[in-house]
Amino acid sequence: MDRRTTPHHIAVFDSGYVGLVAVACFAELSHVSRVWAVIDYVPSSRSPPSPSAPAPGSAKPSKTPVSPTSPTPPTPEFTAEGRVVEDFMRLDRIVIGTDDPTAARLVEALHDGIPRPVEVMDTASAEMAKMAATARLATKISFTNEIAALCEATDADITHVTRTIGQDHRLSPHFMNPGLGYGGSCFPKDSRASPPTPATPSSC
CATH class of the missing domain: 1.10.1040.10 (N-(1-d-carboxylethyl)-l-norvaline Dehydrogenase; domain 2)
Structure with missing residues (x-):
C-alpha cells in the first residue's frame, strides 16, 4: 500500500459519524498525525468539511487559493450505514468538487492507498453526483x-x-x-x- 511520509493535520468540524470514520480511515492509511477536537461552532470566516450531501448548488466555490482557512472542497461520501469503514476503504470512486488544483491535489493525497478513480469536478457537479446517486x-x-x-x-x-x-x-x-x-x-x-x-x- 502506498503511504505518505509526511502525514497531514486534520481538523474535524461537527462532521458526525461519517466525518469521524473518514478521519479514522485516513489514520489507518497513515495520512493523519493529529486530529483536532470536534467543535459545534464554526466561525463565519471558515467553511466546514462537506462529507455529506448539501443541496446541489448551495455551496459557493472559492476563488481564493487554498489555505488553512479556505473552504474545504466537497468530497461526497458513498457509503452504506453499518459498513461505512469497509465502503470507505474500498471506494468505487473518489469525487472532489473544486476548481482549485491545489485543493484537489491535497484532498486526493489524503486518499493515497485507495486505488480508485479520482473524479475532480466543479462544486455543483460533485454535490449533484451525490444527490443523484x-x-x-x-x-x-x-x-x-x-x-x-x-x-x-x-x-x-x-x-x-x-x-x-x-x-x-x-x-x-x-x-x-x-x-x-x-x-x-x-x-x-x-x-x-x-x-x-x-x-x-x-x-x-
Missing part, C-alpha cells in the same frame, strides 16, 4: 417494493422476478430486495435535498 438507490428500492405489491396481487413470486431482472446487465441485482423501504440518518435527508426543477412549458 442517493436518488437512484432510493428509486430502485421503492420500485422493487411496488413490484412486490403487484406480485402479491397477481400471485407472482417476487424472488423470481427480481432474480430475472437482476440478470440484465443494464439493471444489476443490487438493491432489488423488497422490504421496509429505506431509512437511516442520511438517506431520507439526502433524498429531500433535491432542489426544485425548473418548470417546463407544457406540450399539450
Whole structure:
C-alpha cells in the first residue's frame, strides 16, 4: 500500500459519524498525525468539511487559493450505514468538487492507498453526483417494493422476478430486495435535498 511520509493535520468540524470514520480511515492509511477536537461552532470566516450531501448548488466555490482557512472542497461520501469503514476503504470512486488544483491535489493525497478513480469536478457537479446517486438507490428500492405489491396481487413470486431482472446487465441485482423501504440518518435527508426543477412549458 502506498503511504505518505509526511502525514497531514486534520481538523474535524461537527462532521458526525461519517466525518469521524473518514478521519479514522485516513489514520489507518497513515495520512493523519493529529486530529483536532470536534467543535459545534464554526466561525463565519471558515467553511466546514462537506462529507455529506448539501443541496446541489448551495455551496459557493472559492476563488481564493487554498489555505488553512479556505473552504474545504466537497468530497461526497458513498457509503452504506453499518459498513461505512469497509465502503470507505474500498471506494468505487473518489469525487472532489473544486476548481482549485491545489485543493484537489491535497484532498486526493489524503486518499493515497485507495486505488480508485479520482473524479475532480466543479462544486455543483460533485454535490449533484451525490444527490443523484442517493436518488437512484432510493428509486430502485421503492420500485422493487411496488413490484412486490403487484406480485402479491397477481400471485407472482417476487424472488423470481427480481432474480430475472437482476440478470440484465443494464439493471444489476443490487438493491432489488423488497422490504421496509429505506431509512437511516442520511438517506431520507439526502433524498429531500433535491432542489426544485425548473418548470417546463407544457406540450399539450
